[in-house]
Amino acid sequence: MLTTLLLAAAAFAAGVTGAWSPCGFSMVETLAGAAGREGASGRRLIRAACATFAAGALLGGALTFGLLSVLGQALGAGGEAGVIGGGAGDGADLALIAAAALALAAALADGLGLRVAPQIRRQVPERWRRTLPLPLAAALYGVLLGLGFTTFVLAFAVWALAGICVALGAPATGLAIGVAFGLGRALPVVAMAPRFDTLGIHLAERMAAEPRLLRTLRRADAALLVAAALALLLGPTAASADARANLVATDATDPSVSDGALAWMVPGDGRAVIRVPGQRPASYYATRLAIGEGNLATATPGAIEVRTLADGAQVATIPHARAGITGLAVSQRWVAMRMSRPRGGDELLVASLAGAAVAPVVQTRSGGSLSRPSLDGDQLAYAVGTRHGSRIVVRDLATGQARTVLRSRRTQLSQPSVLGHALLYVEARACDQRLRITTTSGRRRTRTLLTLGGTARRDRGHEHGHARQGNRPSGCPRGTPPRSGRMLWSTALAADAAYVTRWTPRTRRTALLRLPR
Structure with a gap:
């Protein structure tokens, strides 16, 4: 301003x-x-x-x-x-x-x-x-x-x-x-x-x-x-509320990273793009695509194919009976997928690349939702949203032990990405949206990488032409960014950078942004 x-x-x-x-x-x-x-x-x-x-x-x-x-x-x-x-x-x-x-x-x-x-x-x-x-x-x-x-x-x-x-x-x-x-x-x-x-x-x-x-x-x-x-x-300016963010690509969502490579989906196109440093971007046609720890996973009707990112060697083929994969993640040992349930809600499933069968991890009923999964080694991170609040969970797939890292009843926690002891996520409040990074173990250290105005629209608090009695101020603290028509969406976390999708629901346009950690 x-x-x-x-x-x-x-x-x-x-x-x-x-x-x-x-x-x-x-x-x-x-x-x-x-x-x-x-x-x-x-x-x-x-x-x-x-x-x-x-x-x-x-x-x-x-x-x-x-x-x-x-x-x-x-x-x-x-x-x-x-x-x-x-x-x-x-x-x-x-x-x-x-x-x-x-x-x-x-x-x-x-x-x-x-x-x-x-x-x-x-x-x-x-x-x-x-x-x-x-x-x-x-x-x-x-x-x-x-x-x-x-x-x-x-x-x-x-x-x-x-x-x-x-x-x-x-x-x-x-x-x-x-x-x-x-x-x-x-x-x-x-x-x-x-x-x-x-x-x-x-x-x-x-x-x-x-x-x-x-x-x-x-x-x-x-x-x-x-x-x-x-x-x-x-200092930050009103002309560039997210001036530290660099545009990576337009019409891009659901990013994933692996050893310097970056992949994203093109909305509504059935196409994914992988960009490897020093090489020309490559396009793939798949329902969903994700990269991680040297592997490339693509979802096709009836199966998920996992290959090595370097030379395309076959790693595993994981059949699945249901259609409708809405989220995908892969690591060196695991693949995780989010699916829509027939009667509403979401379900998260995982499979070992060593040959184990697909196993359910968590599911929500109608009215609840699960975020796109994120994998790092044996760590699986996901967000659960219900009518009573939201939480981010990190599960050790080797031991089956799960712990809730963050929980809130007043704000929406979503879109987690995990890498080592670092966790990237989006926190949406009535006044603003924040892309934040925190630690999953030890003393909690949380930083905000990017802030946008909230998408909530507040009414005037009174009927047109009537008295203003009972009308209250917005309650947002001084310095809060103005209301935004854009949303922070899916994320990815690399050793030196954080990636987030910026989505404009009114125009259905997306942009992939990169921010230094």
Whole structure:
């Protein structure tokens, strides 16, 4: 939130500097002069023209900087997905560094008062004010000035903010910057034009005769850009709530890892992708696919095939009589599968790769659910959700001993992944969702790797048009992220990284994110 506010403030100041351009002066004279020629109706006419001019400027700013942010998001820029170039690595950090560098460079140039370059030496079409009704002409002029790059640019901050929007790739932040910029472009005109005979002409003369006013405004813009750059570098931002997360792939879910290799399912495609370092990604067609500890398991109707990941050598074929495998995990000695029960609920089964029969582990009734299983050696981790709460269980398949590692009646614990003594899981609360990592033995040490806003929507607490008596505040602590339309879903845990699926139920789009441990 702080970074977005600072960038919006810098955009507002950059918009105000546009009043010193030839178009800025001409807009004031155009509106004031046209109103004067209309006699008694001039006052109403200029008010209408100022209103349409302001609306046009806001629309133009929102279009320019909002679309630049959408472009950055489409290119896989840093904002919420967190990577420039689409790879998994330090993309989010590079995006934030690039945005901060642009802000600092523009701040230095504006602070020193350097001549703005590149410069756009164009003005708005003059014929509009002669051929169109004044409110319509004013609206079109407002759009052109709000676009920012159709006329003279009076501050390096305008160029920097455009680059920052692309680097962050956060449409909400781009929209805030664009609206603030449009407001800055509109304010001097709507403040001066209605009173041009008195206050307006006095301000216009001072602006034209005293360049120090423009220099002061550019220095203020420089100070705001420096503050925004520091916020980008030193802390999490509203523009990138999960800035540490790197986008691995879109249309990807149910990740699994093995010795540096990464696999995921493509939703609705019946296809899985395996990416091994130094090799091109390979596609497999299977109902479910998982990798683990050097093995590759694929689920087909009637059987699960397990092969070695390195050379595809046959390890085991495990027949199963029921269809509907909804989750799969494999290790060096075991394979685990989740299935839907005919009368509702889920069932978790395991089989030894040494040749033992498939054996049930746990099942839930209608209304209950089991998470996708996770295997590491003899450890099997899964989450159980019922009407009475949720819990995460780690079971030793060699001994059959199971223990509940985490339990909650007020939050939803789900999507566990186990690796050694580390456990990755998702905790969903009314106010937020958190991807967390903890230990399964010894002293409990828990860290939050990623936080998103909660998906719950709270009603107003009263009927429309009725008294607000009894209405209560949300109860969410200060600093809670705003409500999100995205959910944290299936996970995978590697020695150096955590993977999580980000799912948008409204659009049914998924993205696989990587976070350093």
